Amino acid sequence: MKRRSLNRCLAVLACSFGLVGHMQAHAADEAPDLMIKRLSTEVLDSIRADKAIQAGDMNRIITLVDAKIMPNVNFQRMTASAIGPGWRQATPEQKKRLQEEFKTLLVRTYAGALSQVTDQTIALKPMRAAPEDKEVVVRTEVHGRGDPIQLDYRLEKTPGDGLGWKIYNLNVLGVWLVETYRSQFAQEISAKGLDGLIATLTERNKANAKKV
Numbered sequence: 001m002k003r004r005s006l007n008r009c010l011a012v013l014a015c016s017f018g019l020v021g022h023m024q025a026h027a028a029d030e031a032p033d034l035m036i037k038r039l040s041t042e043v044l045d046s047i048r049a050d051k052a053i054q055a056g057d058m059n060r061i062i063t064l065v066d067a068k069i070m071p072n073v074n075f076q077r078m079t080a081s082a083i084g085p086g087w088r089q090a091t092p093e094q095k096k097r098l099q100e101e102f103k104t105l106l107v108r109t110y111a112g113a114l115s116q117v118t119d120q121t122i123a124l125k126p127m128r129a130a131p132e133d134k135e136v137v138v139r140t141e142v143h144g145r146g147d148p149i150q151l152d153y154r155l156e157k158t159p160g161d162g163l164g165w166k167i168y169n170l171n172v173l174g175v176w177l178v179e180t181y182r183s184q185f186a187q188e189i190s191a192k193g194l195d196g197l198i199a200t201l202t203e204r205n206k207a208n209a210k211k212v
Contacts (some may be wrong), residue, residue, distance in 0.1 A: 101201035121145035
């Protein structure tokens with residue numbers, strides 16, 4: 001997928017992860033597709049009302065992404081899936097560093113894409129799932145300028161009461177994000193090992209920070 005298309009889709013993804021805060025209390029009883037729809041609408045409205053984000057204040061955007069989007073993600077599972085088989089061989093310290101650097105990479109990626117949000121709306125597709133299912137796929141289309149964007153989510157029901165659903169992968173225009181990163185990371189791990197991947201992510205994040 002071309003970087004421009006990916007960033008365009010991540011802009012919508014960033015909105016669709018949604019707000020958590022006071023809404024978390026009833027999230028466990030909410031159907032996952034309705035949760036995605038509600039959160040998408042609320043965050044889109046919040047972005048449109050925030051003049052600093054519209055003006056491209058990257059620090060403001062990063063704070064929003066880190067505080068409001070990432071809590072809706074099972075980030076350990078996403079990182080482990082992106083690393084692939086190498087995750088099982090990683091030391092606790094390597095796992096910690098990988099999660100930190102991967103999170104920083106995604107936060108800044110979403111922040112950059114978030115500044116592009118304008119007039120998008122989210123349309124749900126019918127969901128096929130049983131009430132007892134613990135993992136589901138929510139399929140949506142993003143409507144705005146140009147053709148509709150296919151954006152699908154894999155969610156899991158978190159254990160315990162009151163925790164609701166969390167996202168652990170997404171499909172943008174037919175490409176699953178975790179698998180895309182897994183392919184990139186596998187090349188780094190093969191060439192330089194896990195420490196080499198950590199070093200590469202660290203340098204990429206430093207370079208991105210200079211652009212803020």
